[in-house]
Amino acid sequence: MENGVGAIDGPTNPMVTPLLTDLYQFTMAYAYWKAGKHQERAVFDLYFRKNPFGGEYTVFAGLEECIRFIANFRLREDEINFIRESLPGSCEDGFFDYLRGIDCSDVELYAIPEGSVVFPKIPLLRVEGPIAVVQLLETPFVNLINYASLVSTNAARHRNVAGQSKTLLEFGLRRAQGPDGGLSASKYCYIGGFDATSSYSYCSNMNMSLDEIIDKSLRRKDSSSTCEDFVSLVQAWLNKIQWSSSLRGIFGETNQSECKNHFKAVLEQVMRSGIPNFCAVALALRDLGYKAVGIRLDSGDLAYLSCEVRKFFSSIEKEFAVPEFGKMSITASNDLNEETIDALNKQGHEVDAFGIGTYLVTCYAQAALGVVFKLVEINNQPRIKLSEDVSKVSIPCKKRSYRLYGREGYPLVDIMTGENEPPPQVGERILCRHPFQESKRAYVVPQQVEELLRCYWSGNSDIIREPLPSLRDIRERCIQQLEQMRPDHMRRLNPTPYKVSVSGKLYEFIHFLWLNEAPVGELQ
């Protein structure tokens, strides 16, 4: 059992069990079993058809959870009983004996590494194994990858618009679609380039005022002495701030012609009370060796307010000769999303960190990614799923995929080939064809060739499998892959589609199969 079942922890969420599926999958498994076909070796591809959020890229995530699931796939007796009760009474007992024995020791799973930038039609997973077993993996895999990839992509898009220098905080637990949505959102936003999840300062939200504080003592950070009345120290600083002529200038500076009445009141509240109070506390803390982190703006005109606050911090730095005070962190939140951050950038702002909640974790702009799981080969026979809608035709055969890089280091095109075709070679010209549109072809001379699918699960076979990388490594891969893309694929407005292709040989074979299987219409 080396390299086998049991070496890997189970899914993070204990509710991810083989019963996390549609009953339909067990009905299918029964039908295969009843027909004596359950052991036939099938190959399924998992992929999506369209990049989300109107963009031209997707971040692949959720792989580790799939591996944790497959490594521990076993039906418990109570689960088998539940299935028995759910299926028609006419199902034969032998099927349940069969279910009792199944695991994923005969399954192989190949995947693109988690955190990679990926594109439509290219398989994210290729899963091989007994058809009845692999059928039972469809729903959990699709569930685990759909939201994970969607929210990682959403996080990456928010990072892209916010820029590398900003801190991005995920604030979405309250608004997530259930507890799991909240917890996995944190993980997958981190992969997509966020820095942290909600853990913010609390000063402005405290339901008490200074005079309510009972224990007023605070020990110096270096423990050398104790300030017996921290509250008075704060009060003293507040007085200094209020009597400073240079700061009073700032108080009075709210340009009335520039801002609307509604907004003016927020501005006044922030600049007259919130910010001076914060600065007084920060300065008093500093006297005792502590460093305040910063403030959060949660309403009003965030661009304008952040600039006013920055001016105030800088004035404090100058007035009281406090180095670095002007660089105090300003966090902004309040229903932020890609569009609002873009608008803030255009207006100019002094925000250091964005807290993003609802729009991030619920993927408000597009709440689902259409991941599908399609049979592409059975018993070494290719399968194609036809549809009137060309975008829904599946690409048959057990395939390999490669990413071809150009002279400038950018990925140029992804290409799928048949399993046994020779791989593309660096420096050798290769024909890349659009899988369905005859006239779309390009010759490519790759400067680098990266095979995309790697083995992450090999059951009891001898195939060496990739170790599961740490969360930090997945995030690193994601950031590095996003940076490597040609910028026009990544821009928000009218991004250029990244090319996804098949080899000439695979193209011919797809279209041979297609013509073979599609019925010829009759005109009357």
Next chain:
Amino acid sequence: MENGVGAIDGPTNPMVTPLLTDLYQFTMAYAYWKAGKHQERAVFDLYFRKNPFGGEYTVFAGLEECIRFIANFRLREDEINFIRESLPGSCEDGFFDYLRGIDCSDVELYAIPEGSVVFPKIPLLRVEGPIAVVQLLETPFVNLINYASLVSTNAARHRNVAGQSKTLLEFGLRRAQGPDGGLSASKYCYIGGFDATSSYSYCSNMNMSLDEIIDKSLRRKDSSSTCEDFVSLVQAWLNKIQWSSSLRGIFGETNQSECKNHFKAVLEQVMRSGIPNFCAVALALRDLGYKAVGIRLDSGDLAYLSCEVRKFFSSIEKEFAVPEFGKMSITASNDLNEETIDALNKQGHEVDAFGIGTYLVTCYAQAALGVVFKLVEINNQPRIKLSEDVSKVSIPCKKRSYRLYGREGYPLVDIMTGENEPPPQVGERILCRHPFQESKRAYVVPQQVEELLRCYWSGNSDIIREPLPSLRDIRERCIQQLEQMRPDHMRRLNPTPYKVSVSGKLYEFIHFLWLNEAPVGELQ
């Protein structure tokens, strides 16, 4: 401990623990503790500000999970260690001793029954207890109620447009936002009026054809005999169907001028092959005493196809004298939502059941409900949260809420009063005021008065608490409450807002507090 902690199962999802929260909540709790204020008795209201999906009603769900959470609220030693590591090192040890001892035995929770139709601003929950403890309930409560209520409401809206006579199936597991989103969606869609979750027929999806079936025998349902070659029986029926002149009429009837080419191909495929095949199997099964359930249409023009299929079923019924065959169930799926079902209704269709996935469970039309949790009283002192945005001003005080019913049996208005005000009386005129708009007032003579908040958790106190109803009862309540609403509140286009009000006395008090607390601006 009768009536106390431990009598209720934990949350359905084992990941729902006291750590399902923002770290900020523990920082707040520490601040209260440090200030010696952690035991102060606080009252919080949980409510939302706006009905989702452009509608004027919301279904309240998620209560049972909140009660399961609160009943088992305890911090484990490893959780306390995690909190200690996450908070600044300067936090005093005493705080962690305090955390070790807390539970919800001093907490009382009052709620509107789960499955009720509810409206903005009216508290769904009123939670009373030591402020530091109740603070720790905010994030999990908001998380548990936000999605549950949103998806129940979405389900109810789909039921409303589909009509009572249709079967509604939740098909969303693959597209849900994580495993929990999938599982809880099923539960909350059921509450909102759905009939079942995905478990559908599989004939058309089988990756094999008749001649691949090895074991061709099928025993009669009553076990009286066995048909040795079921496949031949099916084949015989298929021949009868194909040679029947009345059915051939249907084959040829595809009106070419009426439908586009693209669609025509789908129609041909369905009518020439899918439906006759299905009917042959159904008729063969019927010979052996089994009853086929029906078919599912998953592409093409669902309205037109369903009518064509119905005609075919009816013709089979007539041609072969098979009673009820015309009533065979037709299920439709394929990215359905409120709009597409509405469009199908307008076109006319013969669909008996709708399978709804992505748009239902991800709440695509609006991915989050803005549930908030606000302090309204502490140490018997009312608290108000002011905001420039009137819709964000909280309604202070520990309150009671009532639903007042009119002569025709419809709910007329919800009203909030101070805790100690006498309740509205049947037949007695009462003034209902808009909480913020001075001129909006109405006198109401209720024919029935329903107090909305009931005690669902009373900790160790003697207060009698409501039992948790079964899922079926919650669903019943929901359906009955939806039926009871005046239809103009429920319609999709320009629904009439349901009135939410406060008593005259509470109105005066809110505005007294507001004027008291809001800063007076200065004109220079």
